[in-house]
Amino acid sequence: MLNQHLEEFTLTVTLNKEDVPQFNYTQLDNGQDVPVTGSFVVSTPTTIRYYLIDKTEKGLEFTGAAFTTPFDNVIDSVELGEDQRGPYIDLIDSDAQPGKTGFRFILSVKNSKLLMMSPDPEVINRGTA
16 A cells, blocks of 8 residues: 555445445545545555445455456556454555446355345545556
């Protein structure tokens, strides 16, 4: 993560009354969790970190990310990790390639061979690196 700006988001997954997963993205702003909607725009080399908060009691874990355009070099790599805040997934973006890409987080479910996908966030590179 040398010379990379770090942007941190939180993905909270809950279940509605019909047991359908609900995905809520937030970002800390002056100590408050603020809902995030729309695309995330990158204008410098950035690590985009998403922390997972699983409120489903289903044992969700990040396993990776799937991209709609994996060969466009908008996102350079994906890394999984955990720190004092909990499990996270990093999208490493050098911002070297202008463009936009959509992706879905892939999550495993404890005691199941089924995988779950998140809705489609989007990253837009300005390509100024």
